[in-house]
Structures are given as C-alpha cells and as structure tokens.
Amino acid sequence: MSFYDIYKEYNWEEIKDFIYSRRENDVIDILFKENLSVEDFATLLSPAAEKFLEDMAQKAHKITVMRFGKTIKLYAPLYLSNVCQNACTYCGFNVFHKIPRITLKKDEIEREAKAVADTGIKHILLLTGEAPNVATLEYLKEAVSICNKYFSSIGIEIYPLDINGYKELIDVGVDYLTIYQETYNRETYDKIHPKGKKKDLLWRLETPERGAIAGMRTVGIGALMGLEDFRVDEFFVGLHAKYLMKKYWKTHITVSFPRMRKAPGVDTPFVEVSDKNLVQSMLAMRIFLHDVGIVISTREPANLRDNLIPLGVTQMSAGSKTEPGGYSLKEDENAEQFHIEDNRSVDEIINVIRSKGYDPVLKDWDRAFVIA
C-alpha cells in the first residue's frame, strides 16, 4: 500500500464542493477540538474559516510552542545545477528557456559551501534540475562529501530517485529529502508537465515514502501554491503528511507553502494566492497536524516572514541565492529558478528571530549520531 491508495479515494471536485459549502457554524465547533478529522481540516481551509483567523492563530501558536518550543531552525539552499530535461511550464529552469546553464564543478561547490558556511549556516539544501545524466548520482555523492566538511545536516531537493539511490546518498551524509508534488490535481499536473520524467504523477507521488523507507531523517513535502485551487491542494498536502507521519513515524515530516513567483522566461498564468490565504493554510495545517514541521522560504517577503514566526513556523531559509554560483561566483540573475523576496542576510534574520523572543537554531543534528 502507498499513499496513492488513499489519494485515489478522494475526488478533487467533491473535496472542492465540500470546502466551499462550509459555513461559519461548522468552523466554530472545530476550534474547540483537540484532534481534527480530515473533514475538520477541510473546514479550516474553507472561505468560511477566514473570519476566524485570529482564533486559529492563537491555537496554532499554543500547539507549536508546546511541541517545538520557541525555536526556528535556519537553512540555506545551494544550487548545484540548473540543467533540466523537463518542461514544467511554471519554472525558470524549463528545458526550453534560453538561460545560461551552469553545473558547478568540484572547486566551485567548495567555494559556494564555504561562502554559505561563513554566514554561520549549518543546514544546507542541495538543489538540481532534473538531468540525471548531468547531475549524476556520483556527482551528487561528491557534492555531499564536499559539503560534509562545512555542514552538520545536508538536505537534497533533486530529481526523484529509487530507494537504493536515496540509500546511497544517506550513506555519504544526506539526512533530509524535500520533494514537492506541485499540484495534486491530475489534469492540471498533466498539463503543466508536458514532457520528461516529471510527467509521471505516481512516480512523484510515491517519492516521499521511498525517501522515508530508505531512512531519511526528515522528509519535506508541499504543493506549489497558485497552480490550482490552493484550498484543495493544501487538503491533499495535509492528507499526504498525515499518512507519512503515521506510517513512517521515525521520519520527521515537514510541509512547505511555496507560492508561485516570477521567474525569467516564465509567463504561465497562475491563481493569485494572497498573504491571508497563505496564513490560513499554515494555521489549518498546524491545528490538524501538531507535530509537522512548517517551512517558510525566502520566496516570501521579509515582513510576512517576520509576522509568521509565532504562528507555527519551525524552519526558515536565510540569505538565499537561487542560481548556481550565487554565493561566491559571478552572479547571473537570468540563471535563477525564481526571484526571492527576502534578501536579508543570515545575521539580520537571526536578529529578527531573537527580537521576537525565539531562538534561532543553526545546528540540531550531527552526522556523528549515525556513524556512532
């Protein structure tokens, strides 16, 4: 059995109708509940729940402090390669886009890693496009070995692998897998992925659990908000996270809420997702899943990120660059995956976190724990 068996039990249009048919009275009862059903979760994602965001914020804050304390873990992305064979219509790395294609060489990875480590960051997230013949498994293992010198935790956001592939990466030092489904709507998924391996919805849908089976310490999932109706997509993200948390209880599951951003060469129309929509999704997720990690990246503007700190966030990226070589080599903005909104330095973000009475966590893991 995989998550697909649960996924296929739910019809997108029926979930949508349910969410949009909820009324204020349906929401009020749920605010007093400790444990929510999936129907309750769907109700908190409804337009009717928008009126209760303040109550939801208080509840989400309380749950988060109880489960995680007042801590925010910091990480930074490091783009290894922007070469990609896929044609996702919403992405700046799309194979058809005429952008400078860069794959970092060993010495460049070292320089980039050192530049990030010099900011104090200890958690790195390595990213590539989907070109397994360019960013091969051997190349990734070398990159991880270099990063081991500078970071205590190494995550990957790369093309989906099989279980053995993930095991090989875990053996050299990877402990965190991030993989977004983009959208759980079958028709839209098919339309926005016109070619390449990513067209295979099932292969992607089962990737988080292949990572968990391989032994990843943390697995992060999410939908790209703006590709479809965010309320329905977030319902499926919650369902997926709940399934993974129960079945792979040794793995910490995190959820991200990335919103569509402009990127060079991308003119795909997308559904506007407001700050309020993002906040509601995050609060509903926290009230539904008390132990899920919640990640907010530098895609979001500084002001919003600061205000989200007490509402359920447990991880934030800081000082990010979204193009290969962005930290230490010559920057070329045309080679970035998307424009980031929060351009503050790691030190500035640390100061903001402290000013809100929270502890910035730079290190919460060491590879020595598993080697011993």
Ligand code: SF4
């Ligand atoms: S989203 Fe990923 S797979 Fe799709 S074009 Fe961008 S980098 Fe390639």
